Amino acid sequence: MPPPRASSRLRWRSRRPLPLLLLIALFLAGCGGDAASTPLARSPAPAVPLSGAPPTIAATGTGGSTIAFPPVDPAARPTAQVTPSRDGVSEGVRVTGADRWHAAGLTGRGVRVGVIEWTFNETEKYLKGAKFTARSFRDDGKTVITNEAELPYGQLHGTATATIVHEMAPDAELVLAVITQDAESFTRAVDWLTFTARVNVISFSGGWYSGYAKDGTSPMAQAVDRAKAAGVFMALSAGNKASGTPGTDSVEGHYRADYRDSDNDGYHDFAPAGGGRGQGAMTIRVANGILKLQLDWEGHRNPDAAYSFFLNDSGGKRVAWSDPARTSDTDTPYAKLEAQLPRGNYALYIRKEGPDTPDLPVEMFFVGAQFPQITPEGSLNMPADARGSMTVGASNWRTDRVEVYASRGPTRDGRVKPDLYGPDCTTSSAYSSFGGEFCGSSAGTPHVAGAAALVKGAYPQASPDDTLAWFRQYGKTLSGNGLRVDLGPLPPRG
Numbered sequence: 098m099p100p101p102r103a104s105s106r107l108r109w110r111s112r113r114p115l116p117l118l119l120l121i122a123l124f125l126a127g128c129g130g131d132a133a134s135t136p137l138a139r140s141p142a143p144a145v146p147l148s149g150a151p152p153t154i155a156a157t158g159t160g161g162s163t164i165a166f167p168p169v170d171p172a173a174r175p176t177a178q179v180t181p182s183r184d185g186v187s188e189g190v191r192v193t194g195a196d197r198w199h200a201a202g203l204t205g206r207g208v209r210v211g212v213i214e215w216t217f218n219e220t221e222k223y224l225k226g227a228k229f230t231a232r233s234f235r236d237d238g239k240t241v242i243t244n245e246a247e248l249p250y251g252q253l254h255g256t257a258t259a260t261i262v263h264e265m266a267p268d269a270e271l272v273l274a275v276i277t278q279d280a281e282s283f284t285r286a287v288d289w290l291t292f293t294a295r296v297n298v299i300s301f302s303g304g305w306y307s308g309y310a311k312d313g314t315s316p317m318a319q320a321v322d323r324a325k326a327a328g329v330f331m332a333l334s335a336g337n338k339a340s341g342t343p344g345t346d347s348v349e350g351h352y353r354a355d356y357r358d359s360d361n362d363g364y365h366d367f368a369p370a371g372g373g374r375g376q377g378a379m380t381i382r383v384a385n386g387i388l389k390l391q392l393d394w395e396g397h398r399n400p401d402a403a404y405s406f407f408l409n410d411s412g413g414k415r416v417a418w419s420d421p422a423r424t425s426d427t428d429t430p431y432a433k434l435e436a437q438l439p440r441g442n443y444a445l446y447i448r449k450e451g452p453d454t455p456d457l458p459v460e461m462f463f464v465g466a467q468f469p470q471i472t473p474e475g476s477l478n479m480p481a482d483a484r485g486s487m488t489v490g491a492s493n494w495r496t497d498r499v500e501v502y503a504s505r506g507p508t509r510d511g512r513v514k515p516d517l518y519g520p521d522c523t524t525s526s527a528y529s530s531f532g533g534e535f536c537g538s539s540a541g542t543p544h545v546a547g548a549a550a551l552v553k554g555a556y557p558q559a560s561p562d563d564t565l566a567w568f569r570q571y572g573k574t575l576s577g578n579g580l581r582v583d584l585g586p587l588p589p590r591g
């Protein structure tokens with residue numbers, strides 16, 4: 098059995114074997130079939146009574162009702178002095194002030210949180226004391242998967258995220274939804290959690306990188322919008338693809354450019370860092386483990402265009418090349434490569450296929466390599482681009498700095514993302530037995546989801562935009578320009 102991964106984020110000096118990370122839109126065929134699930138009993142949410150005072154917060158999100166939160170005294174919020182965890186509970190509970198809400202009896206009781214993932218393993222060990230049910234959106238109905246090939250983040254990732262939600266909102270009821278790598282299963286899971294399980298919050302630490310327009314129009318994004326319109330706070334991870342250059346410890350990232358072949362050698366000109374004449378190839382460093390590359394050319398708009406890419410070794414020999422792929426729901430073309438190559442330098446070439454393919458924007462996401470040229474802008478995954486998404490980036494709990502690898506917007510239609518940051522590199526009971534921290538937006542997202550559950554428990558009338566407005570009022574401004582989730586002062590008793 099391979100060693101479990103202690104982090105959702107891949108690092109250059111990763112332990113062997115390099116675990117799979119998501120990137121992938123491996124659109125598996127024929128996903129369908131609902132499995133049986135445990136019926137959910139709905140319980141009323143006890144509320145902290147609203148005092149009837151004038152509104153102090155205006156919702157600033159898109160749509161949604163606005164309620165009047167009672168005034169609170171910001172000075173009543175003590176400065177958290179957070180030290181590393183000694184009990185396995187995430188430092189994020191104390192960083193965000195959730196511990197103070199717990200002490201006041203605000204624990205998310207009566208709130209239901211959906212957590213979406215590819216498997217939930219060892220829940221009996223790590224979700225002890227939590228109230229939860231599980232539902233499968235796989236053909237085989239399983240909720241516990243051990244085949245690593247089906248798991249973009251490994252076996253414990255889902256349980257680790259659910260554990261953070263539980264630690265943040267210990268009396269919230271969890272509904273664990275197991276999906277496949279086909280994005281269509283995500284869409285079904287969101288609709289079921291929203292309209293059948295009737296959750297109040299959804300947490301999803303994952304996403305897709307290719308095959309869809311990153312402008313909030315994909316089927317996944319539409320499902321997110323439906324959920325939000327129905328009152329669900331959608332906490333979705335932004336991803337960790339804003340780094341991945343040599344000299345960093347990150348081996349995942351994003352490159353984007355307009356295709357250009359000014360020297361007519363048949364290959365995309367990679368612009369050198371200092372400007373000047375482009376080069377026909379980019380020399381990338383491949384790490385140990387599995388290399389995953391995906392190339393998009395806005396195929397949803399250009400279904401007849403085709404691009405491909407390949408890698409040459411240092412001797413000029415072609416050693417790996419892309420395969421054409423299409424999404425299962427929208428039939429959008431893209432190109433992908435998954436390979437295991439010896440660690441070292443390789444020349445990456447991108448070219449157009451066929452005389453009718455115009456010059457289009459090309460975008461590549463990579464895992465298991467480092468690129469000398471990267472594009473942090475637009476490095477979001479999907480459906481973090483959704484209008485209804487409360488997109489969460491990673492900020493380090495110790496420093497309150499935005500992580501250099503934290504994926505960012507804008508979306509292709511120019512909207513700012515992420516909406517919030519959540520603490521990462523926190524202690525995780527699921528991962529700590531292996532000596533690791535839980536880093537990346539996968540860790541930040543369930544902290545935000547759990548915080549949203551606490552607000553919802555205190556203010557059952559709060560819409561998703563109301564909850565976001567609460568966080569915008571009381572969140573901590575980060576160095577690196579972002580807002581880290583914080584519960585803020587205790588709601589007044591009235």
Ligand SMILES: [Ca+2]
Nearest residue numbers: 358362364366
């Ligand atoms: Ca060229």
